[in-house]
Each structure stands twice: as structure tokens, then as C-alpha cells.
Amino acid sequence: MSEPLSRIPGGMRYYFGAEARLRRFVEDAAMTVFDGWSYEEITTPTVDYYALFEHGMGRREARRAFRFTDADGSMLALRPDVTSAVARAAATLFAARPRPLRLCYAASVFRQRPQSHAQWRREQAQTGCELIGSNADAADVEMLVIACEALNRLGLAGQYSITLGNVEIFNGVVEGLALSQPLREEMRRLVDLRDGADLERFLAPYASAEERGAFARLVQLPGKRSVLTAARPVITNPRARAALARIERLWRVIEALDLADHFEIDLGDVSGLDYYTGPTFKIYVRGAGGSVGGGGRYDLLTANFGRAEPAIGFVLDLDALTDVLLTDNEGSAATAFEPELTARALTGDDQAALFTQALGGRARGARVRLNFSEAEQ
Amino acid sequence: MTKLTLAVAKGRLQAQTLELLAGAGVRIAREAGTSRRLSVEDEAGRYRLIFVKPMDVPVYVEHGIADCGVVGRDVLLEAEPDLLQPLALNIGGCRIALAAPVGAPRRADRMRRVATKYPRIAARHFGARGVPVEIIELSGSVELAPVLGLADCIVDVVETGRTLQENGLRVVEVIAESTARLVVNRASYQLKAATVARLIADLGGVGR
Numbered sequence: 001m002s003e004p005l006s007r008i009p010g011g012m013r014y015y016f017g018a019e020a021r022l023r024r025f026v027e028d029a030a031m032t033v034f035d036g037w038s039y040e041e042i043t044t045p046t047v048d049y050y051a052l053f054e055h056g057m058g059r060r061e062a063r064r065a066f067r068f069t070d071a072d073g074s075m076l077a078l079r080p081d082v083t084s085a086v087a088r089a090a091a092t093l094f095a096a097r098p099r100p101l102r103l104c105y106a107a108s109v110f111r112q113r114p115q116s117h118a119q120w121r122r123e124q125a126q127t128g129c130e131l132i133g134s135n136a137d138a139a140d141v142e143m144l145v146i147a148c149e150a151l152n153r154l155g156l157a158g159q160y161s162i163t164l165g166n167v168e169i170f171n172g173v174v175e176g177l178a179l180s181q182p183l184r185e186e187m188r189r190l191v192d193l194r195d196g197a198d199l200e201r202f203l204a205p206y207a208s209a210e211e212r213g214a215f216a217r218l219v220q221l222p223g224k225r226s227v228l229t230a231a232r233p234v235i236t237n238p239r240a241r242a243a244l245a246r247i248e249r250l251w252r253v254i255e256a257l258d259l260a261d262h263f264e265i266d267l268g269d270v271s272g273l274d275y276y277t278g279p280t281f282k283i284y285v286r287g288a289g290g291s292v293g294g295g296g297r298y299d300l301l302t303a304n305f306g307r308a309e310p311a312i313g314f315v316l317d318l319d320a321l322t323d324v325l326l327t328d329n330e331g332s333a334a335t336a337f338e339p340e341l342t343a344r345a346l347t348g349d350d351q352a353a354l355f356t357q358a359l360g361g362r363a364r365g366a367r368v369r370l371n372f373s374e375a376e377q
Numbered sequence: 378m379t380k381l382t383l384a385v386a387k388g389r390l391q392a393q394t395l396e397l398l399a400g401a402g403v404r405i406a407r408e409a410g411t412s413r414r415l416s417v418e419d420e421a422g423r424y425r426l427i428f429v430k431p432m433d434v435p436v437y438v439e440h441g442i443a444d445c446g447v448v449g450r451d452v453l454l455e456a457e458p459d460l461l462q463p464l465a466l467n468i469g470g471c472r473i474a475l476a477a478p479v480g481a482p483r484r485a486d487r488m489r490r491v492a493t494k495y496p497r498i499a500a501r502h503f504g505a506r507g508v509p510v511e512i513i514e515l516s517g518s519v520e521l522a523p524v525l526g527l528a529d530c531i532v533d534v535v536e537t538g539r540t541l542q543e544n545g546l547r548v549v550e551v552i553a554e555s556t557a558r559l560v561v562n563r564a565s566y567q568l569k570a571a572t573v574a575r576l577i578a579d580l581g582g583v584g585r
Contacts, residue, residue, distance in 0.1 A: 116459035118439040161567050194463040194566070220463065221574050222567060264567060284567045289441020291564060 011114065011122030023125065023322045026154060027106045030127040030316055033150045037142070039104035039129045044085035046108075050075035055304040056084025058274035064113045066122075078110035083130060083301070083313055090132045091305035099133025099309070106318070118289050121319060128295070128315035132302065135310035137246070140279050141253050143295060143314050147283060148262060154321060159286045162262055163222055165269035166247050167276045167296070172240025173215075177206050191270050196220045219268035225251060227265040246279060272296060281314065285324050292320040343369035379569045381424050381576065384438055384446035386431035389536075390557055393468040394447045398426075401579035423572075435460060435560065444565035445576065450555040451534050455495045461561040463577050469557040473498060475550045476541050477530040478523050492522030493532040502532065502552050520544040 008014075015023055031041065053062040057080065065080035079085065082105050090101055106127040114122065129146065131139050144162065151160050170191065174184050190199040196216040203212040214234045218227070228248050235244050247265060254263050272280055280296030295314025302309050344366055348354040354370065361368045383403075385394050395405065404420045416427045429437060434448035435458035449469050453462065473495065492513045493499045503510045513528055520540055522528040534555070535541060535548060559580060566573055 116439055117436060117456070118441070118459070163567055192461075194461045194561075195465070196463060197465055220577075222570050264570065266567070282567075284564045286568055289439070289562060289564055 009122075011120055013121070019322065019326060022325055023318060026318050026321050026325065027125070027127055029153045030150045030318075031104065031106055033146060033153055034104035034127075034129045036149075037102070037129075037146050039102040042086060042089065042103045042105050043107065044079065044082050044089070044105065046079055047076050048079055048085060050077040052084050052088060053077055053080055056087060056301060057081055060274065064111045064115070066110050066112045079107070080109055080111050082107050082109065082126065082128065083298070083315075086130050086313075087132070087298075087301045087311065088305045090130075090309075090311070091302045091307035095307060100139065101132040102129070103132070104129040116290065125318035126315050127318055128293075128313060130311060130313035132311040132313075133309050134312075135297075135299070137249050137253070139310075139312050140246075140250055140297070143312055144250075144254070144263075144281065145257070145259075147281075147293070147295075147314055147316075148259060150316065151283070151285070154325065156285055156321075156324070158261075160262060160292075161264055161284045163264045163266035163269060163282045163284070164247055164250060165266050165280045165282075166243040166278060167270065167273050167280060168243030168246075168278055169235065169240045169267055170270050170273065172237040172243060173235070175239055176237035188270050188273060191219050191268050194220050194268055222264040222266035222268075224260060224263075224265065225255075227267060231267060243278070250279065275301075279312070283314075283316070285321070287324045287328055288320050290320065292317050292324070343367045345369050345371055347371045347373075349373060379572045380422070381445060381565075381569065381572050382427060382443045383424050383576075384427050384429055384434045384443035384448075386434050386446075386448045386452070386557075387428050388431065390431065390447065390449060390469045391428065394557065397447075397466060397468055397580065397583055400583040401576070403576075403579075432456065438560050438562050441562045441564055444562050444569060445573065446560045447557055448560060449534075449557050450553070451495065451498075453558060453560070454553060454555075455497050457497070458560070459563070461563060461566050462558050463561060464559040464581055466557040466559060466580065469555070471534050471536045471555050472548075472551045473532065473553045473555055474535045474548045475502070475530055475532050475552060476520075476535065476546045477549050479545050479547050481523075481529065490528040491530055491532055492519050492528035494519060495532055498552060499532040520546060 050062065050065065050067055053065055062080065065077040067075055067077050070076050086103055086105065094101055108123050108125055110123050112122060114120065131142060147162060151157070170188065174187065179187060187202060190202055199216045200212045203215065207215070211234065218231055218234055228244070228251065231244055235241055251265065254260055269280060269282060275298060276296040277299040278297035280294070282291045282294035285292045293314060293316040295312065297310065297312045299310045302311060344361055346354060346358055346368055358368045358370060385391060403424050405417050405426060406420065416425060418425050427437065427443060431448055431452050434446040435452065435456045437443040438446040438460055439458045447466065449471070451471070451473050454473070490511045490513060491499050492515050494515060496512050496514045499512050513522065515522060519531045519533045521544070522531060523546060524544055530549065531546070532552065538548065541547060559577065561573055
């Protein structure tokens with residue numbers, strides 16, 4: 001029995017009409033902001049070696065990719081992320097360029113297995129930027145203000161919240177406790193679930209009841225400056241303290257820029273432990289059921305390609321942002337992206353006259369729409 | 378204050394959940410609790426409660442349609458949703474167990490066909506032991522399957538064990554203990570942090 005040709009593979013879809021235009025607008029807005037901060041656009045291969053992503057994203061994430069084999073038997077993948085290939089380019093193609101490198105992209109990424117049930121799409125449009133070759137605090141700040149500008153440009157001012165974390169806090173605490181790999185993973189899981197009671201039970205052999213309670217509360221809820229005040233007496237491991245100090249410096253700049261309303265400190269974000277090496281952030285927008293973007297510092301990534309250097313980057317989920325804008329202002333946004341409503345309809349039997357009129361309109365930048373009579377010939 | 382939408386699992390857990398919520402200050406009118414309405418507001422207007430099938434609680438919360446939910450750990454082990462689980466609640470206690478007809482061999486590796494509402498839990502359990510099994514997914518009356526010969530054993534939720542007993546089955550092995558949990562959508566946790574924190578504190582105060 002043959003399958004009907006009308007079928008579409010799961011997680012794949014068409015985009016058209018107002019939604020397609022809105023999508024383009026979101027991408028253009030983000031890319032314009034990146035360009036404004038001197039990020040150069042780069043397009044990476046859609047198909048690449050699977051090994052690249054295995055090293056670039058970590059094995060667990062890379063396994064979600066669509067995989068197939070090349071003619072010579074090597075394993076290929078539809079790119080599940082862009083950063084891996086950008087990092088490779090930085091270490092090879094752009095090895096001789098002065099640092100820092102500023103690169104940005106807008107591209108689809110493909111994941112055969114989604115991370116959550118709410119993530120239906122297997123092709124996701126992403127736009128992001130990477131700042132490679134600087135470990136300065138200012139590089140971290142640059143990422144955050146670019147993200148804010150992009151969200152503001154999309155009309156989302158006051159509707160988003162960016163959470164700041166640092167994976168080195170968890171890594172430092174685990175180092176201090178000298179946990180084995182399986183126990184480390186169990187602790188990561190409990191922190192990630194925000195399960196305060198189980199986390200306290202887990203920590204029972206390692207700390208006093210008071211310390212345990214304080215640590216569990218610390219990683220459970222996000223907050224502003226008060227989180228830092230609460231963290232200082234609890235976080236004693238030097239590695240974790242250095243990470244906390246970095247958040248504190250970042251927070252001081254955020255306050256000075258009067259951006260504190262848009263940010264929260266979340267010491268319980270341990271989602272990118274295999275990948276990130278320092279500050280991390282996640283972007284949440286009212287109306288979206290998951291994060292719409294995020295990023296962080298990944299200082300170990302480029303070492304895979306023979307040149308270790310610090311780097312930080314972030315990505316915006318174009319599809320999630322488009323969904324928010326589409327449902328948020330169904331009236332205004334949808335109308336603005338509906339071409340029929342703003343086009344000048346032109347009719348006429350004399351083709352020369354019709355097209356003269358149309359070309360005149362186009363020269364002025366007007367949107368025209370020709371109505372043909374089908375009777376002739 | 379931001380209003381929260383809370384998904385409540387219908388059935389076994391519903392009455393206990395509403396009682397627990399009332400203790401935490403989330404009260405709904407008596408008639409609303411017994412009517413067939415699937416969505417009600419609490420008396421203070423701070424919460425909207427929606428009543429859905431247990432397996433659908435993580436679905437609503439993962440999509441962010443509901444900010445929070447109350448659901449059994451059995452459902453979470455089966456669905457493996459990407460959700461926060463900040464609080465274990467002392468209600469809905471039960472066990473997820475492997476059960477077989479009285480007199481059947483005690484060894485789990487003799488079980489060939491497993492009937493269950495929890496195919497992933499069952500697959501994980503036998504997979505971890507390297508035992509190949511055929512899993513037959515059913516949506517109810519699982520205890521009937523071994524009696525009629527559809528399966529050798531079942532993986533199911535056991536509360537008192539009476540249903541098992543009445544159908545000539547006994548627990549061979551307990552796979553996991555389960556109580557209800559508060560689950561929270563990842564975005565709601567950040568965007569409605571203060572409101573969610575208050576719910577966690579209120580429920581935590583009653584729960585222990």
C-alpha cells in the first residue's frame with residue numbers, strides 16, 4: 001500500500017501568510033541588532049560531520065540529531081546547532097584574524113528527538129551571535145544588552161525576564177563535596193527539578209542541617225540582589241565563590257544600566273553543565289511555555305579544534321518568538337503582515353498600460369497586485 | 378498579583394488535592410468541587426483550577442497552558458516530562474509494582490508478556506535487568522490480563538492490594554514508591570516567581 005503524498009513528517013510544517021512575514025520580521029530585527037553591534041553574518045553547512053556536533057554539543061545533545069552516512073561511510077548529521085561549526089571556523093578559517101571575533105547567524109537547526117513534549121518542531125529557526133576570544137566581564141555584558149535590545153525591538157519590553165546563572169557555582173560545590181560522577185548527576189537532577197526537600201536529604205551526609213537548608217533554598221528560587229546576599233555565607237568553595245563574584249560584578253553593571261527589572265539571578269540553573277563553563281543566561285517571555293533563548297560562556301569548545309580560547313554566545317528561538325507575537329497582538333501584528341490589505345489592486349485589458357502603471361507604483365515602493373482577465377487568447 | 382492556572386488530576390487524587398489546597402488557602406465553592414465543570418476559579422480569585430486526566434496534567438503544564446499541576450509520581454515516571462518538581466506532597470501514596478498470579482514463578486525473568494498502563498516504566502524496569510519482554514499497553518482493568526491469559530504479569534499502581542487479591546494476583550516486586558508532586562512549568566517558574574514561591578510555601582506548610 002502506498003502512503004498518501006498529502007502527509008507531512010512529524011515535527012515539520014509550512015509557514016505562510018502573516019506568520020511567514022512575521023517570522024521574517026523577527027529574524028530581520030534580530031540580525032539588524034547584531035549588525036548594529038558589529039557582528040558579521042556567517043552561514044554554516046546544513047550537513048556536517050556528526051563528530052563535529054558530538055564534540056561541539058556533547059554526546060547527549062548530539063544524539064538528538066538526524067544522522068545518516070556519507071558515500072565513504074562517515075557519519076553525517078543535519079546540523080542540530082550552529083555554534084559548533086562557528087567555533088570550528090574561528091579556530092581554523094579565522095585563526096589569523098584579530099580577536100575578539102564577532103559572528104552572527106540565522107539558520108534552521110534540526111533535531112530528530114525534541115527535548116520536551118511541548119517542543120513539537122523538529123526544524124527550528126534560530127538566530128544567534130558568538131563573541132570569541134574574550135574573557136572580559138564586558139563581553140558578558142555585551143551579550144546581555146544585545147539580547148535586551150533585540151527583545152525591545154520586537155516590542156517585548158517589559159514582558160521578558162532574563163535569568164542569570166553560572167555553572168561554576170554547581171561545579172565548585174560538587175568539587176568541594178568530592179562527589180563521584182553518579183552522585184554528581186543525582187545532585188544535578190535534584191537541583192534542576194528544584195526539589196528542595198530531596199536535595200536536603202541528599203546533602204545530609206555532607207553538611208549540617210542549617211547549611212543544607214540554606215543551600216536548598218538558594219538554588220530553589222530566582223531573585224534579585226537578595227540572592228547574592230543570601231549566597232555569600234552559604235557558598236564557601238573558592239571556585240564557586242569566584243563564580244558568584246562574577247555574577248555580582250555583572251549584576252552591578254545591570255543595576256547601573258537600569259536594567260535590573262529585566263533580570264533575575266537563578267543559581268539553580270544547571271541545564272547546560274556539559275557545555276557551558278561560566279556565566280549562563282536564559283530568556284523567558286510572557287506567553288511562551290518555555291525559554292525563548294539563552295546562552296553562556298563556553299571556553300572549552302574551540303579547544304576541540306586545536307585552539308583554546310574563551311567564548312560566549314546566545315541564541316534566540318525565532319519560532320517561539322513568532323508564536324508569542326502572533327498570539328500576543330493578533331490584531332496589530334497580523335494586520336501589519338497581511339499583504340492583501342495594503343496592496344494597490346490594478347486592473348486593465350491593455351497590458352502595456354497596466355504594466356506601466358504597475359512599474360510606476362513599484363518605482364515609488366508601493367505594493368501592487370495585478371488582477372488579470374482570463375478571457376483573452 | 379498574577380493569577381496562576383493549576384492542573385488537578387481527576388480521579389484517585391482529586392479529593393485529596395482539593396483538601397490539601399484548601400488547607401493552603403486555595404478554596405473553591407462546594408458546588409464547583411462536585412459539579413462537572415472542568416475549570417473553576419478559587420474564591421479569592423488568585424487561581425484557576427482545571428481538572429484533567431492524570432496523564433494529561435504534565436501535558437498542560439509542559440505547554441504552559443497550566444502554570445502548575447498536582448499529579449502522582451507514577452505519571453511523571455511514565456511521561457518523563459520536562460518540568461520542575463519543587464515539592465513532594467504527602468497525598469496519593471501508592472506503589473508501582475510488578476504483580477503476577479498467585480502460584481506463578483517468583484523470578485522476574487520468567488515473565489514474558491507484561492500488561493500495563495505504564496509501558497515506559499515497564500520497559501525501563503525489565504530493560505535494566507536485561508530481560509526481554511513483550512509489553513501490552515492497556516488503558517484500564519489491567520488485573521484482568523493475566524487472569525484471561527493475555528499476559529503473564531502486570532505492572533500497575535497498587536494502593537491497598539485489594540484489587541490484586543480479588544483477582545488472584547500478588548506483588549512480585551515493588552518498582553517504585555509514588556506520592557503526589559507539585560509540578561511547575563519552567564517559564565512560569567521564572568515569570569511568575571513570586572506567586573509560584575508563595576504556592577510552594579503554602580503547600581509545603583500543609584504538606585509536612
